[in-house]
Amino acid sequence: MATLNLTLHVWRQKDKNSPGKLVKYQVKDVNEHASFLEMLDVLNEQLIAKGEEPVAFDHDCREGICGTCSLFINGRAHGGHRATTTCQLHMRHFKNGDEIWIEPWRAAAFPIVKDLVVDRSAFDKITAAGGYVTANCGSAPDANAIPVPKEQADRAMDAAACIGCGACVAACPNGSAMLYVAAKLAHMHNLPQGQAERLKRTEAMVSAMDAAGFGNCTNHYECEAACPKEIKRDVMSLMYRDVGKAALARRVDKSRGDGAI
Amino acid sequence: MNLESRIPSGPIAEKWSRAKFEMKLVNPANKRKYKVIVLGSGLAGGAAAATLAELGYDVACFCFQDSPRRAHSIAAQGGINAAKNYQNDGDSIYRLFYDTVKGGDFRAREGNVHRLAEVSVDIIDQCVQMGVPFAREYGGTLANRSFGGAQVSRTFYARGQTGQQLLLGVYAGMSRQIQAGKIKMFPRTEMLDLVLVDGRAVGVVVRDLVTGKIESHSAHAVVMATGGYGNVFYLSTNAKGSNVTATFRAYKKGAGFANPCYTQIHPTCIPVSGDYQSKLTLMSESLRNDGRVWVPKRKDDVGKDPSSIPEADRDYYLERKYPSFGNLCPRDIASRAAKEQCDDGRGVGPGGRGVYLDFRDAIKRMGAAVIAEKYGNLFEMYERITGEDPYKVPMRIYPAVHYTMGGLWVDYQLMSNLAGLFVLGEANFSDHGANRLGASALMQGLADGYFIIPYTIGNYLAGIAPGSLVATDHPAFKAAEAETKGRLDRMMGIKGTRSVDSFHRELGNILWEYCGMARTADGLKKALTLIPELRERFWKEVTVLGDRDSFNQSLEKAGRVADFLEFGELLCLDALEREESCGGHFRSEHQTPDGEAKRDDERFCHAAVWEHKGDGQKPVRNVEPLAFENVKLATRSYK
Numbered sequence: 001m002a003t004l005n006l007t008l009h010v011w012r013q014k015d016k017n018s019p020g021k022l023v024k025y026q027v028k029d030v031n032e033h034a035s036f037l038e039m040l041d042v043l044n045e046q047l048i049a050k051g052e053e054p055v056a057f058d059h060d061c062r063e064g065i066c067g068t069c070s071l072f073i074n075g076r077a078h079g080g081h082r083a084t085t086t087c088q089l090h091m092r093h094f095k096n097g098d099e100i101w102i103e104p105w106r107a108a109a110f111p112i113v114k115d116l117v118v119d120r121s122a123f124d125k126i127t128a129a130g131g132y133v134t135a136n137c138g139s140a141p142d143a144n145a146i147p148v149p150k151e152q153a154d155r156a157m158d159a160a161a162c163i164g165c166g167a168c169v170a171a172c173p174n175g176s177a178m179l180y181v182a183a184k185l186a187h188m189h190n191l192p193q194g195q196a197e198r199l200k201r202t203e204a205m206v207s208a209m210d211a212a213g214f215g216n217c218t219n220h221y222e223c224e225a226a227c228p229k230e231i232k233r234d235v236m237s238l239m240y241r242d243v244g245k246a247a248l249a250r251r252v253d254k255s256r257g258d259g260a261i
Numbered sequence: 262m263n264l265e266s267r268i269p270s271g272p273i274a275e276k277w278s279r280a281k282f283e284m285k286l287v288n289p290a291n292k293r294k295y296k297v298i299v300l301g302s303g304l305a306g307g308a309a310a311a312t313l314a315e316l317g318y319d320v321a322c323f324c325f326q327d328s329p330r331r332a333h334s335i336a337a338q339g340g341i342n343a344a345k346n347y348q349n350d351g352d353s354i355y356r357l358f359y360d361t362v363k364g365g366d367f368r369a370r371e372g373n374v375h376r377l378a379e380v381s382v383d384i385i386d387q388c389v390q391m392g393v394p395f396a397r398e399y400g401g402t403l404a405n406r407s408f409g410g411a412q413v414s415r416t417f418y419a420r421g422q423t424g425q426q427l428l429l430g431v432y433a434g435m436s437r438q439i440q441a442g443k444i445k446m447f448p449r450t451e452m453l454d455l456v457l458v459d460g461r462a463v464g465v466v467v468r469d470l471v472t473g474k475i476e477s478h479s480a481h482a483v484v485m486a487t488g489g490y491g492n493v494f495y496l497s498t499n500a501k502g503s504n505v506t507a508t509f510r511a512y513k514k515g516a517g518f519a520n521p522c523y524t525q526i527h528p529t530c531i532p533v534s535g536d537y538q539s540k541l542t543l544m545s546e547s548l549r550n551d552g553r554v555w556v557p558k559r560k561d562d563v564g565k566d567p568s569s570i571p572e573a574d575r576d577y578y579l580e581r582k583y584p585s586f587g588n589l590c591p592r593d594i595a596s597r598a599a600k601e602q603c604d605d606g607r608g609v610g611p612g613g614r615g616v617y618l619d620f621r622d623a624i625k626r627m628g629a630a631v632i633a634e635k636y637g638n639l640f641e642m643y644e645r646i647t648g649e650d651p652y653k654v655p656m657r658i659y660p661a662v663h664y665t666m667g668g669l670w671v672d673y674q675l676m677s678n679l680a681g682l683f684v685l686g687e688a689n690f691s692d693h694g695a696n697r698l699g700a701s702a703l704m705q706g707l708a709d710g711y712f713i714i715p716y717t718i719g720n721y722l723a724g725i726a727p728g729s730l731v732a733t734d735h736p737a738f739k740a741a742e743a744e745t746k747g748r749l750d751r752m753m754g755i756k757g758t759r760s761v762d763s764f765h766r767e768l769g770n771i772l773w774e775y776c777g778m779a780r781t782a783d784g785l786k787k788a789l790t791l792i793p794e795l796r797e798r799f800w801k802e803v804t805v806l807g808d809r810d811s812f813n814q815s816l817e818k819a820g821r822v823a824d825f826l827e828f829g830e831l832l833c834l835d836a837l838e839r840e841e842s843c844g845g846h847f848r849s850e851h852q853t854p855d856g857e858a859k860r861d862d863e864r865f866c867h868a869a870v871w872e873h874k875g876d877g878q879k880p881v882r883n884v885e886p887l888a889f890e891n892v893k894l895a896t897r898s899y900k
Contacts, residue, residue, distance in 0.1 A: 014811075015811065030537070031535045033647070034538075041762070045762065056814055060326060060500040060501055061501075062501060062539060063642075065424075065425055066326075066331045066336065066500060067330070084645065088645050088646070114811075127330075131436055132391070132433035133391055135390050137434070141390075143389040143395075144403055147402060149399070153397040156392075160392075160394050160419075160426060190394075193392050
């Protein structure tokens, strides 16, 4: 089994308010079958053995579904392999002697917590603004009472596959969260349960996105390329249409004087 | 220890209705005056937090992840069972109840399991309402598939990401209540101690994982939904952060820990490939529908290219041993059989710890396109991890720790023996007995959180005065804070030479070797000497760098591993004293002549509930007898 010796340049930053810098490390004897995070485990063991503080990085399930891991690797979110999160990126894609640059997500709305760890709570705030159906537990009709055509359910599922990792934001030159927000909306709005609050939800989530400090979309579509769940940019068209409809509805309603959307 | 189960009297199908009617209610105007702490934001904890907030209670929810949406429920693949009988294939609440009691090898409470089957139908309605995009038929109705241990199609699913979609539904409900100010959410916050006053759970001590600050929170009741303890084995399919700390801290404060030896080892996982390995990845059980499991007949063939081994030299051992169930025999049986082949020196891959799961014949029969449609995403995942193409080379699989049926003891109301401490989901011991059936974990988590705790917590809260909380400067809180800080300082102060992970890995090796798929009295006794030795070395040799008052992942891990080092001993002790084989607990001394698990209903038809008696003291084993009045005790057979 081949092993790799690598030169790493890792972003180290004590906390949110301290300046950070890239620090060079040599890591030895990395198994080619190890995942990228397991390579960092090896580095950390080597650092601990030398009495140096290990590198902080976010991770949990290590199977590509929890969305906790991040990392900008050689300038690409999650390392730039198709449909692959950092935890599922394996070292066989690297060569012995490679130099690798490892940085945190960089976006105004994702402040750094420490080293490679960022604060993505802005995503939670967007969801809290409207990413739900307003219905209490116990009030649901029978699950088969409202048929949902398969194609529509599949489209909802395609959008719902988002793991909330933030790669779209990190990859975007504007630090925009459009793909994230639009995916949530497309999930809800392809289902009958999402219709009652459709326009209200769209407006609320888009406003929360702006308030959280995310940038705007200028059609680079780096988000789509970086998304490890392959969410397509067409979800954004749906969102734009609903933003327009919501604005129109509000104007019409204001003229009637009832203030409702 | 008071182990009164509080199961209502009367016929099995009427118990839950009767219990609901007999429970006390809290006046709607008073609900906001009760504060409830929820620990964990997975299917059980998240559903509880959202639903209790909807009812009007004042909820505080804590999770160690950076967002409640990342709890480990998210990783569940296969599906969720419900007795809807949408397929008209003979399912019913009673059949789901029956299958679950039998699947658990007769070590669960009948009353609890029947209730689970009853509310299963409401769960699906609720999830659809919350926008869970379950798989559908072309006509728009919900699709189902079948799963292990059942002869009906009752499993609802959302591709291979059912846990993710259910959790996002739960997270949506929570988000709404967070926005409404009814849930105060504390992400990146870890519970480190439970606080009791006059025998009642009144709060917790937590550590803010970003600032390192130790804080107390007071409440009228504490709901613990912090998952299972599979990571005591170091390598498991659990997320890296999954841990036993919350339940173990409660145990040390007097909560009974039931059946810790009931651990589930899943047969189809990607094998260990080196000592850098940090976790194991599950490959869905559904692969066994079309894949054939085999190892070479002869030991000298082990290192050979599998395609060069002729048919006559392959041992399709599951088909040979279990002709009627074949490759689809239950999880515990398939796991043990794989171990047996590898112990015999016929395992394949690195270290000889793997068996082939071969799709050659299925591809020949149906074509690669059909196989790709059925399992494409799983094949892709396998290739991503191993670098091998399963369309051309047989997959290699090996069993791995996946789920833990044991947990804190709870009564029918999901309350532990400590008043005011409720335990939900994988963290409790209640519904799966000694073996959990596929697609039943998600069902139980949501049943507990959405449909059971909202009733039972009211019954408890109605008995205590609304409003005034125990102040967090009460001596009990101050003592718990001081103890927590002291413990963290002690770990920081050792300044040894070994990393936390190295101890965790060593503990895992001991448990896997002596308390894994097959257990013996001698092996368990050995583990019971090795674990305390390792624990002693941990407290002398571990090194935790960084500081206590800031973000420090090594310190987080150190606390969890310290608890695993104590809990591992309890697990082995329970396994030693349960001198029978049942479900996931296989004692080699207790097997039938053909190697199957042999229960001892005379001596062990009970839940074993461990009571902490102080550090350095042997815990006491209490017993809750189990009665089977509806499903007759019988031996499981899959021949």
